Amino acid sequence: MTTKADVLIVGAGPTGLVLAIDLARRGVIPRIIDAGRADHRESRAVSIVARSLEMLDDLGLAQAAIERGVPLHTLNFYQGTTTLAEMDVTAVDSPFPLDLCIPQWQTVTLLRERAEELGVTIEWDTRLVGQQAGEHGVTVELQHGDGRSQRCETGWLIGADGAHSTVRETAGITRERADLKRGFILGDVAVDWPLTRDRFHVYFDASGLVAVFPMIGGYWRILASAPDDRPPATPGLDDFAAYVAERTPLDSHVRDLQWSSSFVARESLADRLRHGRILLAGDAAHSHSPVGGQGMNTGMQDAYNLGWKLALVVTGRAEDSLLDSYQAERWPIVKAVVDATSTTTKVATGTALVARRARRHALRLFGRLNPVQQRLSNAFGEHLVHYRDSDLVFERWHESQARAWSDVACTGPEAGELVRDAYVENREGPVALRHILRTPGHHLVLFAADTTDSATLAAWQPSAHEAMAGHGEVHVITRGHLPHDPMDGVFADLRSEAHNRYGVRRPSLYLIRPDKYVGFRGDSVDFAPVSDYFRALGARP
Template identity: 35%
Template sequence: MLPEDVDVLIVGAGPTGLALAIGLAQQGIRHAIVERRRHIAATSRAVVIHAYTLEHLDALGVSEQLIQRGLAVSCLAMHARGTTLVTASFSALPTRYPYALMLSQAETEVILEARLESLGGKVLRGYNATDLMQAETYASVTLADEKEVSSSIKARYVVGADGMHSLVRQAARIPFQGGDYEEAFILADVAMDWELPRQEINLFFAPEGVMVVLPLPGDRFRIVAACHGASAAPSAGEMQAILDRRGPAGGLARIRTLIWSSHFHIHHRLAECFHQGRVVLAGDAAHVHSPAGGQGMNLGLVDACLLAERLTEAIVDDGGSSALDDYQARRKPVAEHVIQTTDRMTRLATINSYPLRLARNVSLRTLGKIQTFRRSLVMNLSGLDQRK
């Protein structure tokens, strides 16, 4: 049953919304979290949780469970034409979590939702936000259930954590500026024979396009590749052909089982503001970018951790607009930086010109020998360069 009014209404129960709900529950803030999906999706694109994110999630009481379920990866390696260009280790990062944790978004959501329930919270599933109205002291969201019966919830603040196509952002008429990349990508989760170290993320530059192979828990791997004209759900044969052309030489990769596959396009967009009146945006509702570096879910999770603090300040300490302005002032520049960085990484990885590809590979091989470059690379990927 839906409450009539709360202090905070969260629209969207992905990782960002769930983390925010946990943070608010820990502070005793009256909140509700609604989600149109009846169940957590069994498949997902996000699979990396970085060190800076784990540091924040530790305060929510979930980091240890995530680590127990995930696979700690200690190294990133970049290759081209059978040559290793860069090998960068996470093991010397100045953190309790000196690795990239590989765990699917679906598993992450299961752990977050269980933690929320342990605090007495509950995701209200099967409700789709259809409209939002703002007044001076509250906002009201109209929700439709699966039978299209409408109801509404009033809240002092409404948080849009409802993804790239956010109804909350659109209803608040907050511009979402940016564009789309021409490249199409495919991904697949597979079981396969793989002779390179399992504790490595491997990136391969090839004339046909970039490919990334990420190890996952349970003896599985995630393959992501730029690919024009691929089918909506690439077959095992299609994925094997890509591995053969772009992966390690000598037939070192052989797919045994295709678990699932998909085809997608990527975007880069940023909300003009993260806070407007009684509306606040977080996660993909506020920013979307290339998956290069695995930053998307991480950015939203850290948004949520900070936003829980600022909403508590706004409600309990009557910090109001200034607390939420601080959230925007701190998180929007980080999102801008991530969008710019992942854009450069994407364009670098998808160069079509042979002379430019050659120049990129030579440059990376040279830079890969420099310790300060390798450290800067892993500090950026881990998110630890965001520390104040």
């Protein structure tokens, strides 16, 4: 039997599900398959960082995730009973200044429910066994759990099927691999520890490290480095108790093991993320040590970058070449993550005397420097990720003279940088800018600065909509009160919070991409560059 799908996603983990949701809410219902069972509960990834919470908020899932997880605010480092440093993860410039500790299966459950609400059906126990790409699509061979074979035609094949990706291997996409020769065990246990449950706790010892952090239900996740690259396949309570007793001052009487696993830290990076009509995302494209908690988060951000672009292409509103920007924007990011995680893993697990002394002194120094803490917090929360070098973004910004109401220290996000949240008002009351930008599509935000005349504001709107050419919404933010006559899309910024967050000092434009990065900014009311942006995107009305 042969069937046709515009998009086939292989892998229903967090990466594949975020992509499926993002496509579905833009009118493209993908087919998604997974070789596993629907009741499988994978629990390795437990950290959702600030940037991913913002993404989940855009999908309407952040609050539900927070209610199911444990919010963490601090990362504590110890050597024995001595505290080396405390890193404040709330220093990130985000509406979600925290790191959420939540089992991966809980994250997947939320995403599955949202995908199903949007009309996406996940086909479990179904694997890809072969594929042949052509100029206009890909023919794939599927194997179902009951032994049935199926041939499927798809316009675009997405590999979100993990580090051992069949999509990547059958497409002939090569990857660079390295073995860090660091073994780890991890598991969830019950134990009575007098530790604050709003933070990570990391203990260093001459023989290795033990990291513990709170889980839902009163449990603790233990991550411990093994002395070699041969950790036990299925760690038991005795394994965890031994490492806790040897490396920490904590009570080693752990009990009620809920789940355990082990792994050897390895890293890989595909040499490309796009091969014709085949695209890779998540662990299929890049995998690395879980130290730092960036893996699942980076994969979901891959999907968030790809989703809106693929939807435009599939619906005929952009040329296929737009998907080249997925490779151009994301590959440098994931390479930097792999490199940084490799270095962090080696530093964190180093047992040589010189390495231990250097680590101890560095942590003590970082703990005392607020600017370093803030930068580390933003890096940890993935807020330093940017696309400033992308060919898709540009700006015409001249840093005009500050006004009496201006915060001269704020220069606003540049083209290619992440948007910032702020509160403005409509006739119903205060509203977060991130919620105004939640509707799928691009958003053109016109900051009116000192212009408060309602006739002028109304005159700007038709030109703004014409420049947007049906690609999204237009919002006007004025520093004055709302016009007496109701006007759609106009918001008041009476405290100048939004204007200052965006570095605005005179009437200006910010064009926000669907993934919430700045596509264009200009400090004049000139709509021609907005049209230029969409032409560069290859977008059609």
